[in-house]
Amino acid sequence: MTYNTDGIILKYRDIGEYERIYTILTRDHGKIEAWGQGVRKPQSKLSPHLQSLYLCDFMLARGRRFDRVAQVKVKNYFSELWADLQKLSRAVYAAALVDLVLRPGTKEKTIFELFHGTLNLLEQNTGAIEVVFSLKLLKDTGFTPQLHNCVMCKKTVEGISRPFEAVKGGVLCEDCFRQFGAESFPVSSITVDVLEALFGAPLSAPEMPSPVQKELSDIAATMIQAHFGEMPKAQYFMVSLTQELHTPVGV
Template structure:
């Protein structure tokens, strides 16, 4: 069987047989990959702990007909140890993993930007410099933008008229002018829309200076925007305290 190497983030695992696991990976060069890790559930396994969710690993894999097989695994960044002792960061991180898997829909297709974004997001989540909710909202907006769903927070998403505008519609792709407003549009504060732009751009000084009520409103809009474009909710959302 042909062998190949790649670096990856472990997104999730599930049991296979008595001692094996199927590992779902977001790789740098091969996109979404599902592979078998043989014997990793045995207590004698030397590298089972390297294939836990959140772990950033360097892998060697053997190509298979339906599933590849992991033959080597070396830890590059132990994100589980950085997130596992903080409930807010751990649960926010699980949303990031599930979002990455949902947005990268085609297996074995390169998705370098999504991979780098996820690694950077997990590094920021584990670093502790920014609150978990802010890192999560920034990651979600950026990952949606990379997937082709970039929201507009200044120009009208329908007619392109420069803002500022008052209305926001996830279904329409962002802010709307008065003429393009659709039923059900939200009317967030101007400061909230500016904050959303800062989260998308990674303008952390502006994010840290934001009022808590605008942060809460922005989080609600991010969640609504994500739910619309994913078309169904994330299972991990229910564990996140917002």
């Protein structure tokens, strides 16, 4: 039995002498693993079409453990990403984050559209899109941060700055901060307003002040670490590459 679906290849791993297992975020079936039979043979016709970050139309054959890639047609190579190492590193980070937070078989069409849209925006090198993507992905997987009421006692939290506690998943009031705020960090009311606007709007990467972008990045990173136990390994490559590209020669 076969079925067709669009999907974006997140990663792959080699098994045996000639096979690969592909991790694919599909439009209709969530994150799946699919078997690429013989794709590492020199004469394989499938192999050139099965690269990370390619958007493909897959025909998959049902299998006991893994479905098998029967046919594949590339719909978008995202060539602008592959032509720019910094863009590529940001795209690889986004793919690694999807792989980290999604369980196999989780059917979330909104996440496919979110990731697909992020790759399109990354081709345009639009702002800090990976930060916006990370926050929207957290929201879509059930980890929306609490921004206006204390995450512990539900008291309204106001002021130009409020402590954010990632493990608890939101802001703390003054009383709860004294008891639970050892690992918290301050978040400005401007950042809260920007984050709410991002959550309520279609995917985009609007211009924002550097301090706001930094606080949004900290919220995303600490929540990912708190709820999933680690950051995608691709993050460290992305950060080091960005620093290297922005370091003047001779420094």
